[in-house]
Amino acid sequence: MSNFDLLSEQGLRLDGRRPHELRRIKCKLGVFEQPDGSAYLEQGNTKVLAAVYGPHQAQNKKMDINEVVINCQYSMATFSTAERKKRPRGDRKSQEITLYLRQALRAAIKTELYPRSQIDVYVEVMQADGANYAVALNAATLALVDAGICLKEYVVACTASLSKNNIPLTDVSNHEEISGGPTLTVASLPTSNKIAFMEMTQRFHLDNLPKVIEQALAGCREIQAIMETAVRKHLMQMGSAGDWSNIAK
Amino acid sequence: MANVALSEAEKTFILHGVEEDFRCDGRSRRDYRPMELECEIVNNASGSARLRLANTDILVGVKCEIDTPTSLHPDQGKIEFFVDCSANATPEFEGRGGEELALELADTLTNAYESPSAFDLKSLCILPGQHCWKLYVDILILECGGNLFDAVSLASKAAIFNTRIPKVTAAVMDAGEAELLISDDPYNCTRIEIDNIPILVTVCKIGDCCVVDPSAEEEQCSTASLVVGVSKRNNKCYVSHTHTVGGGSLHKDTMYKCLNLGVTAGATLNDALEKALRLEESRVGNKRKETVGFLK
Numbered sequence: 001m002s003n004f005d006l007l008s009e010q011g012l013r014l015d016g017r018r019p020h021e022l023r024r025i026k027c028k029l030g031v032f033e034q035p036d037g038s039a040y041l042e043q044g045n046t047k048v049l050a051a052v053y054g055p056h057q058a059q060n061k062k063m064d065i066n067e068v069v070i071n072c073q074y075s076m077a078t079f080s081t082a083e084r085k086k087r088p089r090g091d092r093k094s095q096e097i098t099l100y101l102r103q104a105l106r107a108a109i110k111t112e113l114y115p116r117s118q119i120d121v122y123v124e125v126m127q128a129d130g131a132n133y134a135v136a137l138n139a140a141t142l143a144l145v146d147a148g149i150c151l152k153e154y155v156v157a158c159t160a161s162l163s164k165n166n167i168p169l170t171d172v173s174n175h176e177e178i179s180g181g182p183t184l185t186v187a188s189l190p191t192s193n194k195i196a197f198m199e200m201t202q203r204f205h206l207d208n209l210p211k212v213i214e215q216a217l218a219g220c221r222e223i224q225a226i227m228e229t230a231v232r233k234h235l236m237q238m239g240s241a242g243d244w245s246n247i248a249k
Numbered sequence: 250m251a252n253v254a255l256s257e258a259e260k261t262f263i264l265h266g267v268e269e270d271f272r273c274d275g276r277s278r279r280d281y282r283p284m285e286l287e288c289e290i291v292n293n294a295s296g297s298a299r300l301r302l303a304n305t306d307i308l309v310g311v312k313c314e315i316d317t318p319t320s321l322h323p324d325q326g327k328i329e330f331f332v333d334c335s336a337n338a339t340p341e342f343e344g345r346g347g348e349e350l351a352l353e354l355a356d357t358l359t360n361a362y363e364s365p366s367a368f369d370l371k372s373l374c375i376l377p378g379q380h381c382w383k384l385y386v387d388i389l390i391l392e393c394g395g396n397l398f399d400a401v402s403l404a405s406k407a408a409i410f411n412t413r414i415p416k417v418t419a420a421v422m423d424a425g426e427a428e429l430l431i432s433d434d435p436y437n438c439t440r441i442e443i444d445n446i447p448i449l450v451t452v453c454k455i456g457d458c459c460v461v462d463p464s465a466e467e468e469q470c471s472t473a474s475l476v477v478g479v480s481k482r483n484n485k486c487y488v489s490h491t492h493t494v495g496g497g498s499l500h501k502d503t504m505y506k507c508l509n510l511g512v513t514a515g516a517t518l519n520d521a522l523e524k525a526l527r528l529e530e531s532r533v534g535n536k537r538k539e540t541v542g543f544l545k
Contacts, residue, residue, distance in 0.1 A: 034392055
């Protein structure tokens with residue numbers, strides 16, 4: 001498997017994409033009624049649902065008098081992976097992702113605006129096909145927007161990998177992950193060009209790392225544009241009764 | 250379950266509505282809310298369905314794995330229900346908060362499917378005593394808007410209908426141990442007979458009357474309800490499971506009334522579900538609707 005290359009001689013990847021291409025992204029805001037904000041996002045075959053509750057009064061032991069407490073939970077449906085999972089949450093991988101989600105969201109939410117409060121962000125993966133963390137974070141961002149929570153800007157994540165002949169690849173699928181390519185995950189604030197979270201598996205040569213990071217950031221910017229279109233479309237629909245759409249024109 | 254805070258006056262309003270057979274949303278006592286059902290939502294599962302009954306949202310994925318039959322029933326396959334209450338539904342379900350409800354739902358389904366005339370486990374057997382299929386019916390509760398039992402059972406039935414079990418094409422005997430060759434052609438598969446599969450109907454006692462398909466608000470007004478598992482065979486309805494839910498108690502006569510209402514409602518619901526599933530199945534080519542899932 002180690003000699004296996006992620007990029008064919010024709011310059012195509014295992015699923016037929018070119019190196020810089022993302023998988024198809026479809027998203028929708030406000031899929032549920034009961035949460036304060038919710039979103040559905042699918043990127044290729046990775047499908048994620050996110051729900052946001054709050055801001056509401058924080059639990060006493062968690063309460064912070066200066067800023068908001070962000071409470072996350074990442075879980076995966078037992079049927080989401082090719083092999084059936086025994087537990088939907090609580091395993092190490094899920095706990096790790098929960099932690100990283102909170103970290104990236106903290107960087108984006110204007111935490112000082114909601115002292116003594118708590119925001120719950122719940123993410124449910126219904127189908128996993130690579131880049132789970134990135135898709136979960138993007139869905140969480142959309143749900144936060146839907147809930148009307150003040151963000152500094154969109155926080156968007158994207159993954160990137162590197163082929164044998166040092167060509168960086170955007171948005172790694174599960175097939176490419178298990179084929180043994182190194183993976184870099186970056187959560188960024190694309191407008192101000194800041195990185196909120198970064199994680200990599202395996203290894204990259206120091207000379208190649210900037211190239212891969214640049215590719216992931218380019219992916220983030222592309223995803224941000226798609227998300228922004230979705231938010232605008234959602235707002236048009238929401239406000240159409242109040243004649244917003246005409247005002248926006 | 251998701252708690253809705255209701256005042257005394259609101260409860261009285263709902264109660265009076267039920268008494269006059271005109272509920273808050275305009276339904277009569279034996280009407281269901283509109284529902285949406287879609288199959289084949291999750292590609293990683295052998296069968297899947299998503300049901301949305303007003304605000305109740307259920308996603309079911311069925312996976313099949315090869316297992317060894319128990320020595321007690323060497324000619325039977327296995328079926329296991331697993332319910333996960335997602336925190337998306339309500340923050341109370343975070344961590345282990347939803348486990349109690351999840352267990353109750355899974356146990357009810359297991360009981361309802363237990364009878365051999367309700368669900369034929371023998372059809373899941375591959376080689377008696379050696380190999381059988383085990384069906385994992387994994388239910389994910391995404392939003393609670395009342396009447397979870399009915400929604401969960403309908404979604405499970407639809408997902409089981411949608412399940413495609415790959416055909417075992419050949420078995421090579423190797424020193425007394427059979428080795429199975431499983432077909433990897435997605436069209437070379439068997440389906441599960443769903444005619445007898447039970448559905449659950451919750452009959453909720455509000456005041457002196459019984460209603461089906463209670464909304465979350467109506468559930469708050471009721472002290473006791475009865476869950477009835479209705480299974481059809483040879484055009485007759487059988488009760489495959491029943492249990493009471495809630496803290497209150499029911500008079501014997503009321504219970505019979507509830508049972509009757511549950512069975513009639515269950516029969517209609519069952520017919521409607523099977524009709525819808527078969528209609529969707531008969532649509533091929535261009536007539537087939539594209540899967541919309543959560544994007545609708």
